[in-house]
Amino acid sequence: MADFSEQSYRQPFPFLDIDPTMESLTQFAELNPQSFILDNSAFNFQTFFPLSINDSLFSNQASQGETMSGFIHNSNQSSVSAQPIFSAKTEVEEISNKRKALDILESSSGNSSSSSPQVSETGIKRRNNSGRGKRAKSNEKEMEKPKEVVHVRARRGQATDSHSLAERVRRGKINERLRCLQDIVPGCYKTMGMALMLDEIINYVQSLQNQVEFLSMKLTAASTYYDFNSESDAMERMQRRKAEEAKELERLMREGYVGIGGVACFHSSSTYGPL
Amino acid sequence: MNNPHHLNPTSLKSRFTTRFLRALTKIRAQKPISSSSPTEIFRRYRRIKVAADKSMAYSVRSRRIWSRAMLWKLRSRSYRRQDPCSGRRSGKTSQAIMKKSSNENTTTRREDGVGFVEEADELRQLVPGGETMNLCNLLDETAHYIKCLTTQVQVMKKIADFYSF
Numbered sequence: 217m218a219d220f221s222e223q224s225y226r227q228p229f230p231f232l233d234i235d236p237t238m239e240s241l242t243q244f245a246e247l248n249p250q251s252f253i254l255d256n257s258a259f260n261f262q263t264f265f266p267l268s269i270n271d272s273l274f275s276n277q278a279s280q281g282e283t284m285s286g287f288i289h290n291s292n293q294s295s296v297s298a299q300p301i302f303s304a305k306t307e308v309e310e311i312s313n314k315r316k317a318l319d320i321l322e323s324s325s326g327n328s329s330s331s332s333p334q335v336s337e338t339g340i341k342r343r344n345n346s347g348r349g350k351r352a353k354s355n356e357k358e359m360e361k362p363k364e365v366v367h368v369r370a371r372r373g374q375a376t377d378s379h380s381l382a383e384r385v386r387r388g389k390i391n392e393r394l395r396c397l398q399d400i401v402p403g404c405y406k407t408m409g410m411a412l413m414l415d416e417i418i419n420y421v422q423s424l425q426n427q428v429e430f431l432s433m434k435l436t437a438a439s440t441y442y443d444f445n446s447e448s449d450a451m452e453r454m455q456r457r458k459a460e461e462a463k464e465l466e467r468l469m470r471e472g473y474v475g476i477g478g479v480a481c482f483h484s485s486s487t488y489g490p491l
Numbered sequence: 492m493n494n495p496h497h498l499n500p501t502s503l504k505s506r507f508t509t510r511f512l513r514a515l516t517k518i519r520a521q522k523p524i525s526s527s528s529p530t531e532i533f534r535r536y537r538r539i540k541v542a543a544d545k546s547m548a549y550s551v552r553s554r555r556i557w558s559r560a561m562l563w564k565l566r567s568r569s570y571r572r573q574d575p576c577s578g579r580r581s582g583k584t585s586q587a588i589m590k591k592s593s594n595e596n597t598t599t600r601r602e603d604g605v606g607f608v609e610e611a612d613e614l615r616q617l618v619p620g621g622e623t624m625n626l627c628n629l630l631d632e633t634a635h636y637i638k639c640l641t642t643q644v645q646v647m648k649k650i651a652d653f654y655s656f
Contacts, residue, residue, distance in 0.1 A: 386627065389627050390626055390627055390630065393627065393630035393631055393634070394630060396630075396634055397630060397633065397634050397637075400634055400637055400638070401637065410607055411607045411610055414607055414610035414611070414614065415610060417614065417633060417637075418610060418613050418614055418617060420637065421614070421617045421618070421633065421636070421637060421640070422617060424637065424640040424641065424644060425617070425640065427644045428540070428543060428544075428640065428643055428644060428647065429540060431644065431647040431648060431651055432536060432539045432540040432543055432647065433536050434651045434655065435515070435539050435647065435650065435651050435654065436532060436535050436536040436539050437532075437655075438651060438654035438655045439515075439518075439519055439535070439539075439654065440527065440532060440535070441655075442654065443519075454653075457653060458653075461653065
């Protein structure tokens, strides 16, 4: 971002004086000389993107200026000195790294909006030059200036009506939840599709429920057995068992398995001892 | 036991353990087995299983949809047990309520545009109270339910091991 600002600081004046359609910029300059440079840097960024910033500004060039090459052509036409063109070209090359450039655009437009309340932007159209991820939720539309009507331009290949937006949000939420489940359920691979993952989840829940049933049956058997044996024998056995378990638990804890099952259970079962 | 690695006394695991053990003692106290007939054993097994589910649901309170649904199911079943007449009435009304709410939600529950309806339905049958959830909530509840089930299995395994020498 520093590079951009440096280059554009050098350019603004020749660009301004020569280009007749940029007269409004001079007005802004009079208003606020301090923010002027910032304005200009922002505009310089934005001119190199196919933006429909303000019709009055670019009315002449609007028809031609839909592509970046078109803008460069325009700047040629307005006979700007070689420097801006050069910077334009380099900036275009940098722009072909889509993501970085678009991020800079966001930050710069953020700057411009904060520093130039006079600038009215109806919308920002973004060129999605190569599939920059279909579902990146960040900043697919930017809204400026509450007084203006906001037109939201769609990303490439997606609709903008409220229904599909809501749908997208919902799907995003569902995907996020599925990802959490993926971490919890063993045996889920990222490469699996959603349906397969759901099947895995279903199997896992069923197996857990079966385990609970089986364990409760085991507890029934154990308690029945315990009832049928003499009290003292059982007590001895339980105490022996308790000692073994305590030793095992210590060993486990030393190995770091603090969380697994042990302490609270043994605490309460030790109080549970004399039945 | 001066154990520096005490578990959190308010964690789900400890809450469930205390409740479940209390229930177990109650079960063992109220009916020392006289005969080892299969019905007796089966009855006890049912009681223990219900105690496990109940203690888990109570440990979660009403914070989750599935726990509320499970508590409600258990309560309606116990009312039905206690008093057959009122049980029938409450059974019918409870079924009616469940059907009604599930109908409402089925009419509002469209295809969802997501495309795994069969699996989602199956999951809904597994998770208690799942019929009345949309897919988003269902996944959420499933995650919490799985976590609670694993806790339950862990604790019960320890207890069973302890018991069966």
